[in-house]
Amino acid sequence: MRNKYLPHIAFLLFAAQLLLMLVSWLLAAANPASGVRSLLSSEGLRWFLGHFSDVLGTPVLLCLLLLLMAYGSLKNCGILQFKSSYRQSRALIITLLLFVVYVGVIVLLVMIPHAVLLSATGSLWPSPFSAAAVPMFAFGVTLLSTVYGYVAGSYRNMSDVYQSLIDGIRCGAPWLLFYVLLGQIYYSLQFILPDV
Numbered sequence: 606m607r608n609k610y611l612p613h614i615a616f617l618l619f620a621a622q623l624l625l626m627l628v629s630w631l632l633a634a635a636n637p638a639s640g641v642r643s644l645l646s647s648e649g650l651r652w653f654l655g656h657f658s659d660v661l662g663t664p665v666l667l668c669l670l671l672l673l674m675a676y677g678s679l680k681n682c683g684i685l686q687f688k689s690s691y692r693q694s695r696a697l698i699i700t701l702l703l704f705v706v707y708v709g710v711i712v713l714l715v716m717i718p719h720a721v722l723l724s725a726t727g728s729l730w731p732s733p734f735s736a737a738a739v740p741m742f743a744f745g746v747t748l749l750s751t752v753y754g755y756v757a758g759s760y761r762n763m764s765d766v767y768q769s770l771i772d773g774i775r776c777g778a779p780w781l782l783f784y785v786l787l788g789q790i791y792y793s794l795q796f797i798l799p800d801v
Contacts, residue, residue, distance in 0.1 A: 611779055618786035625790060629797045640800050644793060652796055660792040661785055669784060670774065671743035677773020678747045678766070682754035696756035700749050707745050 626644040633643035643649050679685065684700070687693055714722045715734050724732035747770070754760035760769070 608779075615782055615786060618783070618790065622786070622790055622793065625793055625797070629793075640798075642797050642799065644797060649796065653793070656792075657789070661788050663788070665788075666784060668739040668743075669777070669780065671740055673773040673777035673780075674770040675743040675746035675750070675773065677769045677771065677776065678750035678754075680776075681759065681765075681769035681772060682750040683757050683759035684750065684753050693757045696753045699756050700753040703752055704745075704749055707748070711741065 626649075629641060629649070630643040630645040632639065632641040633646065644653055683693070684697070687697065711722075714720055715729065722732060722734035722737070723729065729735060750769075751760065751766050754766070754769070760766050
């Protein structure tokens with residue numbers, strides 16, 4: 606991704622974080638009874654530095670990484686450039702059969718009585734199924750793409766699969782930076798305005 610505006614947007618988000626710190630200090634100093642907490646106070650600095658990793662290491666980051674790896678696998682396996690050759694047609698049929706099996710297993714894990722992926726009350730939302738929906742989707746895409754890639758000849762060895770997964774993360778690297786910047790602004794606002 607070579608968008609010339611992305612560096613400027615990233616810089617603006619970084620500047621917004623700095624401005625947020627300054628504004629929180631000014632608001633807290635101007636009206637101590639307002640409930641606004643300053644990020645530049647001793648409490649604010651301890652929170653900001655002490656919780657930096659905690660606030661960014663959320664399930665959203667894990668889902669983003671898994672989806673990026675699945676994207677890399679899908680992009681490089683060759684299914685998006687399907688040309689109806691014998692090898693690709695055979696790979697597509699095998700992948701579709703595996704897809705049916707994969708979906709069937711998931712359906713069994715949520716539909717049978719006392720299903721493993723249902724909550725204790727028997728509902729889908731919230732449940733282990735809803736908590737694992739994105740990872741299951743990403744794993745399914747990665748698995749199906751890998752099988753297609755091997756059968757179609759796009760992947761010759763495990764190194765090709767590894768490179769495709771890394772390629773997905775490489776393609777999404779700009780979004781990881783924006784995740785960090787936006788996440789820090791979001792959690793900083795939650796610290797500054799705890800009652801909102």
